[in-house]
Amino acid sequence: MSERKNPYPFDVFEPAWQATWDAEKTFKVLNPGEEGFDAGKPKYYVLDMFPYPSGAGLHVGHPEGYTATDIVSRYKRMNGYNVLHPMGWDSFGLPAEQYAIKTGQHPSITTYANIDTFRRQLKMLGFSYDWDREIATTDPAYVRWTQWIFLRLYHSYYNTELKKACPVSELEAKGWTREQIDNVRLAYVAEGMVNWSPDMGTVLANEEAEEWKSKGHIVERRKLRQWMLRITAYAERLIDELEPLDWPESIKLLQRNWIGKSMGAEVNFTCNGKTITVYTTRPDTLFGATYMVLSPEHDLVNEITTAEQKEAVTAYQTACAAKSDLERTESKDKTGVFTGAYAVNPVNGKEIPIWIADYVLTGYGTGAIMAVPAHDSRDYEFAVKFGLPIIQVVQPDTADTPWQDFCGYDGTMVNSEHLNGLSVPEAKQQMIAWLEEKGYGCGKVNYKLRDWLFSRQRYWGEPFPIVWNSEDGNHYAIPESELPLLQPEMEDFKPSGDPRGPLVKATDWIQYSENFTRETNTMPQWAGSCWYYLRYLDPKNNQAFVDPEVEKYWMGGNNPGGVDLYVGGTEHAVLHLLYARFWHKVLYDYGLVSTNEPFNKLVNQGLILGEDSQKMSKSRGNVVNPDDIVREYGADSLRMYEMFMGPLKEVKPWQTKGVEGISRFLARVWRVAMVENQEGEWVLSGKVTDVDNGEVTPVRKEVHKTIKKVTEDIEAMSFNTAISKMMECTNAMTGAATVTVSDYVQLLHVLNPFAPHLTEELYSRLRTQFATLPACQLCQQTWPTYNPEYLVENTKEIVIQVNGKLRDKITVAADAPKEEVEAAALASDRVKEFTDGKTIRKVIVVPGRLVNIVAN
């Protein structure tokens, strides 16, 4: 490749400005109570989703969101806000541990080396973070508070009357037993079916299982004792309090679906004196129940199964247990076995056969259903396969819809005694009231959301601050004074296949005291990311996870408070964003934070695809490395290109030619003021001048239009259109003989949040010639305003249409009355041509825009 001279010397001035910002702490922001803090300024908290510092380094996807937030941060600062714009590292994680297993090197070594790379790369892009607030979730000082919050959860239960977390000590005072309390803790131990990955040697959350499966890992069901967080207690609040947030509707919907609220009823059936409770969302169809299905794992299966069915039932149970999750869902073919038992339907006393089938899940509702094959597709399929009766109880309202397998709500009840003639929703209500009156059941809300499986069998995670007593078998919290509890130094991180995880090998560490041994599980990576946005507020505090006054300023203050802008990818829609909301609510219940929600406004950036419009991946060889782009075109070009590609929220393909286009644009901005002299040095050209007679030149008009447009577009986060306007403005300057300093500096000013290096460099060079320019950096000056008078046009071009088709254009005075415009339009030769021989029926005049002549 031939040596190419850079179109402007970004390779020199970009690192220089970065060094200046670092040395002068240009973007440091003070906290309340610190000297120099300006309490008169409003706050604005702009947050990025912090990265996992992988060995691969920064990806072009990172700077997309990070540039967007950087533009907003710089813009808000120039508009007089105290802007909190921090960065940190989500640094616990499996890759570092797997690398440690391979090499024997401690995971912290790779982790902190990767952090150094990420920090260097982010600084190379000129982001205006307050680096004094940098945090890493792996830092002992951070781990301390993650564990502290965990203990808060551990010591809490959800008070269903107050609808908030309360200390379990209240229950102790009321005389609850240890066992009763353990059953309501927000952090609890339970034995249950979990996702276990034998090759990774750990369990996974439901939310994670699919992701790892798709990466080729084995995930199977196993019954294990695990730590759980009672997120289900907050299901209702997690749905209700989502509503007012300024989030994309699609993300809200994703969360709502994940939480999966449904309203129905529990109904008690009887079987030989035993009660079997089923959950249904369609109590209106109770008269159509023709059989019952229990999940194969249901507690009552063994009790009710008759002797002659025993063998078949046991065989079916065994077969189901052996099936992995994947195998179960792979085939949707219904299978099941008759138990030989019958249940009595409370509404009509009829006996219906009880089956077991794996299409009924253990974990949802009561693990038992009444089957209404006429109006539930799954029951219908099952009934057809096994020849079970099908009774119609709903008649669809639309005439030609068959009643068989009709599951809709637009129908009228039939064959249902006292419900006959009612609509489905009416019948539903009436039946619930009836069940409650008779004591046969009650209305019931259910959620798909399961409790959060919170323990992992890993080394590189926060250890649980918990010890086990060998005498009573109970778990106990270690005192806060012992936090942080760090992992022991080890050389062998390998999973042993022992479901207690690799820490069991640290025999000294485990032994807490004579009768107490440590919990060997560690927390999932999500723990650190659940509250990192709070630690940024007060990252060095060693008295509290955040000082209350500081928290109040940054998170309270404005209405509605919280993080004012949070930008990141969609991939966290139901993981991080749900977990963090849950933790935040617990902290809120204790008055430790000011708002019930952490993130007021959320924006999802769209994925950047490779040049081939495919997802970037190593195997496809279409990955773009930010380092290469910066070396070739400079940081400003990368930043601006990523903003110019298209709307922030859309998915869009990378085009290196597009970076060149942006680079050319920045070079044109440069050359408005700069020229190369004989020695090949860049010097001020003289085109930019302080001779200014105040005339409103076309360039000045363009500048003010640009200020208006860029201001509005930053507010709307429509960065691509802001950039195109600045291109138009620059083109106007390129075409002009001279440009006044004030016009040029205003362009630099609005361009500054996008291309901070170039604009500061040009500004500082201009100052060598124009001493009246303020001495501070552009980024420390006030955002420019436009003069509306400059935007007023004297004349307007009016479009003339005949029957909606463009036929002519005329120029009229901007304030020309309607009649005049209409007359001018009708006088047009082109119009006459197209209306010739026709009658003019109507003339529509839209002032300042168009005239449409309707003729036929």
Next chain:
RNA sequence: GCCGGCUUGGCGGAAUGGUAGACGCGCUCGACUCAAAAUCGAGUUCCACAAGAGUGUGGGUUCGAGUCCCACAGCCGGUACCA
């Protein structure tokens, strides 16, 4: 299957119900140059001009629809027997 989102030139994308294709890429031509690169200027939806057609398809509302309404198709994402 269900739930979302998207669909505009050769490409990325612009368009408060009012000139479709701003801006950029690419391409063509011109200037500069011995020449090229870079730069600057002109042009660039389709059709040879005019006429006409044109925002995934088909309908509708409107003086006027990329934009609003109805139906359908394709692509992308989420979810997956949640009773």
